[in-house]
Amino acid sequence: MSAVLQNLVNQPYKHGFVTDIESDIAPRGLSEDTIKLISAKKDEPEWLLEFRLKAYQQWLKMEEPKWPNVKYPKIDFQAISYYSAPKPKKKLSSMDEVDPELLRTFEKLGVPMHERAALAGVAVDVIFDSVSVATTYKQKLAEVGIIFCSISEAVHMHPELVKQYLGTVVPVGDNYYAALNSAVFTDGTFCFLPKGVKCPMDLSTYFRINTEESGQFERTLIIAEEGASVSYLEGCTAPKFDTNQLHAAVVELVALDNADIKYSTVQNWYAGDENGLGGIYNFVTKRGLAKGVNSRISWTQVETGSAITWKYPSCVLQGDNSVGEFYSVAVTNNYQQADTGTKMVHLGKNTRSTIVSKGISAGHSNNSYRGLVRIAPTAAGARNYSQCDSMLIGGECSANTFPYIQVRNHTAKVEHEASTSKIGEDQLFYFAQRGIGNEEAVSMIINGFCKDVFQQLPMEFAVEATKLLGFKLEGSVG
Amino acid sequence: MIYQDSKTLLEVRGLRATVNGIEILKGIDLTVRSGEIHAIMGTNGSGKSTLAKVLAGHNAYKVTGGSVTFEGGNLFDLEPEERARAGLFLAFQYPIEIPGVANSHFLRLAYNTVQAQRGKEELDPLEFEDFVREKMKLLEMNPDFLDRGVNEGFSGGEKKRNEILQMALLEPRLAILDETDSGLDIDALKSVTNGVNQLTNKDNATILVTHYQRLLNYIVPDYVHVMESGRIIKTGGKELALELETRGYDWVSVEQRTAARV
Numbered sequence: 001m002s003a004v005l006q007n008l009v010n011q012p013y014k015h016g017f018v019t020d021i022e023s024d025i026a027p028r029g030l031s032e033d034t035i036k037l038i039s040a041k042k043d044e045p046e047w048l049l050e051f052r053l054k055a056y057q058q059w060l061k062m063e064e065p066k067w068p069n070v071k072y073p074k075i076d077f078q079a080i081s082y083y084s085a086p087k088p089k090k091k092l093s094s095m096d097e098v099d100p101e102l103l104r105t106f107e108k109l110g111v112p113m114h115e116r117a118a119l120a121g122v123a124v125d126v127i128f129d130s131v132s133v134a135t136t137y138k139q140k141l142a143e144v145g146i147i148f149c150s151i152s153e154a155v156h157m158h159p160e161l162v163k164q165y166l167g168t169v170v171p172v173g174d175n176y177y178a179a180l181n182s183a184v185f186t187d188g189t190f191c192f193l194p195k196g197v198k199c200p201m202d203l204s205t206y207f208r209i210n211t212e213e214s215g216q217f218e219r220t221l222i223i224a225e226e227g228a229s230v231s232y233l234e235g236c237t238a239p240k241f242d243t244n245q246l247h248a249a250v251v252e253l254v255a256l257d258n259a260d261i262k263y264s265t266v267q268n269w270y271a272g273d274e275n276g277l278g279g280i281y282n283f284v285t286k287r288g289l290a291k292g293v294n295s296r297i298s299w300t301q302v303e304t305g306s307a308i309t310w311k312y313p314s315c316v317l318q319g320d321n322s323v324g325e326f327y328s329v330a331v332t333n334n335y336q337q338a339d340t341g342t343k344m345v346h347l348g349k350n351t352r353s354t355i356v357s358k359g360i361s362a363g364h365s366n367n368s369y370r371g372l373v374r375i376a377p378t379a380a381g382a383r384n385y386s387q388c389d390s391m392l393i394g395g396e397c398s399a400n401t402f403p404y405i406q407v408r409n410h411t412a413k414v415e416h417e418a419s420t421s422k423i424g425e426d427q428l429f430y431f432a433q434r435g436i437g438n439e440e441a442v443s444m445i446i447n448g449f450c451k452d453v454f455q456q457l458p459m460e461f462a463v464e465a466t467k468l469l470g471f472k473l474e475g476s477v478g
Numbered sequence: 479m480i481y482q483d484s485k486t487l488l489e490v491r492g493l494r495a496t497v498n499g500i501e502i503l504k505g506i507d508l509t510v511r512s513g514e515i516h517a518i519m520g521t522n523g524s525g526k527s528t529l530a531k532v533l534a535g536h537n538a539y540k541v542t543g544g545s546v547t548f549e550g551g552n553l554f555d556l557e558p559e560e561r562a563r564a565g566l567f568l569a570f571q572y573p574i575e576i577p578g579v580a581n582s583h584f585l586r587l588a589y590n591t592v593q594a595q596r597g598k599e600e601l602d603p604l605e606f607e608d609f610v611r612e613k614m615k616l617l618e619m620n621p622d623f624l625d626r627g628v629n630e631g632f633s634g635g636e637k638k639r640n641e642i643l644q645m646a647l648l649e650p651r652l653a654i655l656d657e658t659d660s661g662l663d664i665d666a667l668k669s670v671t672n673g674v675n676q677l678t679n680k681d682n683a684t685i686l687v688t689h690y691q692r693l694l695n696y697i698v699p700d701y702v703h704v705m706e707s708g709r710i711i712k713t714g715g716k717e718l719a720l721e722l723e724t725r726g727y728d729w730v731s732v733e734q735r736t737a738a739r740v
Contacts, residue, residue: 429536434584434648
């Protein structure tokens with residue numbers, strides 16, 4: 001049994017190939033000069049360089065967080081190259097002009113993006129390494145006043161908006177990795193929805209790390225003005241390398257009165273091989289500010305990749321009656337480590353939050369949920385419901401739950417439920433006795449377990465996530 | 479019912495099996511022909527449920543001796559799911575809950591898997607819905623069952639009905655009902671056994687594993703076997719069950735020991 005159990009997880013990473021495109025790589029190492037180089041390469045205004053340098057100064061004084069329940073060798077930040085951009089053969093004005101090699105890469109990933117964009121009605125702002133190569137549907141979105149572009153472009157085209165909001169949700173000195181990102185971020189996505197605009201389609205970005213040992217520092221900023229709403233999808237997949245790669249992104253969301261932002265992620269960065277060699281370090285800061293009354297921030301994530309995941313998409317519920325949601329599936333296998341969860345900070349009156357976390361551990365992996373629910377004295381009538389379920393596959397993995405609850409208002413109501421289960425021989429035997437083989441049984445059990453989260457995903461993402469999970473856990477149970 | 483010249487479905491010879499190194503089955507002989515209903519009775523720990531699980535292929539049990547032929551082939555050549563597809567069905571004593579998986583989805587997948595094996599037509603969700611609803615009437619089941627998670631939060635009686643519903647869908651050649659009567663109130667017992675009776679015919683066979691004679695008032699066996707310490711120590715007709723009811727299991731063991739001494 002356990003031998004068969006071991007087999008189901010060990011599926012080679014399908015997306016492990018390197019695209020042969022000439023890259024423009026900055027020398028390794030981090031210093032004020034590197035930051036000035038990045039800023040100069042991107043032709044940035046003075047205030048942004050100051051923002052970066054301020055972050056760098058803060059970062060120098062900070063220490064890497066030691067509290068996550070993960071283990072890894074010390075990162076040499078001087079060994080990382082902080083800037084890498086694919087050299088386009090000529091200036092691009094449409095998708096047809098995109099490097100065919102690059103397009104083939106997307107096809108290998110099973111994401112023919114132009115087709116996908118057209119068929120699914122999804123606008124895809126493609127990030128290939130650190131620079132946006134092509135942006136589609138931008139015109140269509142512009143007609144209703146939505147700005148959807150790379151953050152570098154936004155810095156030039158809409159500096160006042162970027163300046164107004166950048167670093168307001170995640171300050172430059174928020175944490176070690178956020179400070180690093182603020183100092184060296186190279187590109188990312190910017191989205192602005194003006195007052196009253198409901199985005200007519202789901203917006204989507206595919207991220208992909210391509211150059212070996214190039215740190216990837218994306219910066220995403222989404223702003224929904226009064227009454228606006230948007231659903232944003234982020235999908236990740238990275239090629240296979242033996243040396244570890246650092247990925248420290250920052251995502252900031254701002255929702256004003258009655259605005260609604262839904263942010264969905266499927267993360268499948270390279271997780272390392274079956275012996276725990278290689279893989280991405282995914283140290284991400286994601287936070288949404290529900291600033292206005294009746295605003296809503298909703299995070300949905302399906303985390304299957306990365307050697308180490310350190311990530312807590314959070315909501316600061318400032319506006320009265322604002323709503324925060326966190327729906328998460330985190331899968332770890334082989335020697336993967338995940339310490340992930342959320343923070344719900346209730347400041348406004350009658351604010352509500354929901355946390356549904358599903359952790360699945362297989363192989364020798366370690367999967368922790370870490371969550372904070374904080375009810376401030378001002379948050380009269382606040383409510384939170386948390387549900388944290390863990391599922392173990394095999395006998396070598398572990399699951400942990402670290403829920404922190406701080407309630408400073410006696411009218412608040414906080415509920416926490418947790419469970420741990422194991423895919424056991426008896427469950428598999430029950431399926432087998434009805435003619436259903438182990439792989440299909442595991443897939444059904446896992447999808448049943450994750451149903452509450454998958455329901456929150458946009459349709460095509462839900463299908464992708466279901467497949468991804470089956471693929472990740474294939475061979476782990478038998 | 480016993481038919482003349484009926485085919486042998488299951489032939490168990492000298493079957494021995496262990497769990498965690500402890501021998502539970504110590505040489506079982508049993509022949510089941512199509513059309514027959516066998517009851518296997520015995521006290522707790524006599525090995526009845528182990529026999530059921532070994533036949534179905536639970537891998538916690540290790541077969542250490544003997545042979546089992548199912549429809550002429552070696553049963554132990556088949557994986558558990560292959561045995562199921564070949565028409566061996568086990569109604570579980572404790573059906574497993576599978577949270578979040580809709581019962582209708584599970585039932586349809588099981589049904590289609592077995593249909594495919596038999597070279598018969600598979601049903602799409604809409605066709606299956608009509609089909610399964612008919613079968614559910616047989617067991618007086620509420621259609622709500624289809625939308626709930628598999629056995630999730632079901633009462634004991636609901637779980638057992640769900641087992642027999644699966645039997646009705648999969649139409650096995652040999653059905654082994656492990657303590658299907660346990661935990662059932664009298665009304666549930668009546669509808670479950672009524673369902674089973676409608677499913678038995680001259681081409682299939684049923685093995686009832688039970689503790690109590692009560693079940694046999696509703697499903698009348700052709701043979702009654704008494705198990706003790708991993709062996710079948712006595713075989714008789716349906717009247718044996720009644721005798722057990724009045725005289726207890728001890729009586730058989732004593733009789734056996736006396737016989738052995740003579």
